[in-house]
Amino acid sequence: MPSKVWVENFYSMITNIFIIICGFVLLIIGADWFVKGASALAKRFHVSELAIGLTVVAFGTSAPELVVNTFAAWDGYSDIVFGNIIGSNNFNLYFILGLSGVIVALGVQSSTAWREIPFSLGAALVLFLLVNDSLWGTGLEPRLSRPDALILLAFFGAFLYYVYRQMRSDAVVLPEPETQQYPGWKTSLLIVLGLAGLIIGGKLVVNHATDLARALHVSEKIIGLTIVAAGTSLPELATSLVAAIRKNNDIAVGNIIGSNIFNIFLILGVSALIRPVAFNIQFNTDLYILLGGTAFLWLAMFTGRRKKLDRWEAGLLLAFFVGYTVFLLTKG
Numbered sequence: 001m002p003s004k005v006w007v008e009n010f011y012s013m014i015t016n017i018f019i020i021i022c023g024f025v026l027l028i029i030g031a032d033w034f035v036k037g038a039s040a041l042a043k044r045f046h047v048s049e050l051a052i053g054l055t056v057v058a059f060g061t062s063a064p065e066l067v068v069n070t071f072a073a074w075d076g077y078s079d080i081v082f083g084n085i086i087g088s089n090n091f092n093l094y095f096i097l098g099l100s101g102v103i104v105a106l107g108v109q110s111s112t113a114w115r116e117i118p119f120s121l122g123a124a125l126v127l128f129l130l131v132n133d134s135l136w137g138t139g140l141e142p143r144l145s146r147p148d149a150l151i152l153l154a155f156f157g158a159f160l161y162y163v164y165r166q167m168r169s170d171a172v173v174l175p176e177p178e179t180q181q182y183p184g185w186k187t188s189l190l191i192v193l194g195l196a197g198l199i200i201g202g203k204l205v206v207n208h209a210t211d212l213a214r215a216l217h218v219s220e221k222i223i224g225l226t227i228v229a230a231g232t233s234l235p236e237l238a239t240s241l242v243a244a245i246r247k248n249n250d251i252a253v254g255n256i257i258g259s260n261i262f263n264i265f266l267i268l269g270v271s272a273l274i275r276p277v278a279f280n281i282q283f284n285t286d287l288y289i290l291l292g293g294t295a296f297l298w299l300a301m302f303t304g305r306r307k308k309l310d311r312w313e314a315g316l317l318l319a320f321f322v323g324y325t326v327f328l329l330t331k332g
Contacts, residue, residue, distance in 0.1 A: 009215055016212040023204030024231040027064040030197020031235065035060035037190025040182045061239070061255070062262045064232035066270065067202030073271040077210060078278040081271050082131075083224015086286045088233045089124070089260045090225075093293045094321035096237050100244035100252045101314025107249045108308070111166060112257065113301040119159060120257050121294040123264040126155065128287050131279040142279040144272040152269035159261055205231065221280060222328055233259075253309070260294075289324060293317065 065088055072080035100106060130148040133140040182190065205228060213223040236259050243251035271277055300313045 013212065013215045016208045016215060019204055019208045020212065020227065020231065023201040023208065024064070024234060026197040026201030027067060027205065027232070028201075028234055030194045030199075030201055031060045031063035032194070033190045034063065034194025034198060037182070037187050037192075037194055040187045041191065043181060044184075044187070061235050061259060062267060063198055064202075064235065065263055066267050067198045068205050068228060068232055069267050069271040070274060071202050071206040073274045073277055075206065076275070077206060077220060079220040079280055080206060080209060080224045080228060081268070081277050082279060082283050083221050084228045084232060085263045085268055086283055086290060087225035087229025089263055089290050090286060090293065090321070090324070091229050091233045092236055092256045092260055093290065093297065094317045094324065095230075096233065096240050097253065097256050097297070097309070098314045098316075098318030098321060100240045101309045102311055102318060103241070103244045104247055104249070105311050106244065106253050106309040106314070108253050108301065109250055110307065112250070112253060113298075113307045115162075116254070116257050116261075117294065117298045117301065119162075120260050121291065121298060123155070123261050124287065124290045124294060126152070127264050127268065128284070128291070132281070132284070134281070142281055144268060144277045144279060146273060146276055149269045149272035152265045153273070156262070156265035156269060159265060163258075221282065222331070225286060225328055226325065293320070 065084060068084055069081050072078075072084065097106075130151065131142055131144050134142050209223050209228050210220055212227070213220045216223075236255055239255045240252045243249070243255065268277075296313075296317070297309065300309050301307050303313075
């Protein structure tokens with residue numbers, strides 16, 4: 001007969017998992033409502049569709065990671081901060097892009113192959129250089145400081161300007177999506193409820209992810225790299241899979257590359273601006289994996305069929321992710 005302690009631990013674990021799932025649901029619904037309401041409000045004040053896409057909609061896809069990291073940074077859960085972003089980027093790259101590429105070979109535009117994928121590789125490299133203070137003989141503890149945060153946000157501004165220029169150059173051939181209009185009361189309600197969902201969902205995920213780590217006797221690092229990272233990447237998963245099925249290859253790939261750049265430059269930048277974040281050097285292994293995977297994706301653009309992630313290449317990404325996840329769970 002199970003002991004009372006074992007039963008209590010099992011109940012605690014199941015409860016935490018259930019609440020984390022509820023938190024993810026609130027995050028996704030909250031982000032969707034906030035984007036709809038904020039887009040309608042921006043359109044009411046005659047803000048262009050281009051500007052809305054670059055700001056409000058881009059924020060919406062990154063909102064789960066941003067909110068979770070904001071709470072984690074504020075509460076001092078540094079392993080959740082880095083685990084969420086590094087884990088999300090690896091999940092995006094290896095699992096989502098791998099799965100999408102197995103469904104259909106993913107061709108991309110020249111700008112993605114020559115500029116955006118290298119920019120993503122550069123983002124991971126910049127993060128590695130900033131957090132590993134001890135490697136450069138500075139005598140400082142590894143961390144992401146507020147000056148580091150300003151550097152990341154400056155890179156984010158540069159990337160945003162690049163995207164703006166790119167969208168302007170494509171505007172002749174790419175019709176802009178129309179923003180749905182709502183009555184004033186509904187717009188306000190969507191914004192308020194969306195923000196509430198983001199805040200409550202983010203708090204639930206952070207608090208109960210750390211509780212789950214204790215219940216399972218694993219580190220917050222492992223929880224951040226797996227459960228939290230996968231949960232906050234659900235919007236990217238849905239977007240890329242639908243795009244791959246519909247053979248909208250540029251959306252499937254661009255969604256992942258853009259998200260990975262946003263996660264490092266914007267979300268980690270904001271996180272460290274709120275409070276400097278201590279860096280666990282054990283994350284370097286996961287950063288090497290991110291750097292290696294992004295470099296592999298870039299090389300894949302020039303092997304086999306050029307500017308295309310072939311099915312076998314996507315299969316390698318997916319297979320590696322399975323092995324990597326098993327390694328994390330076994331190590332944890």
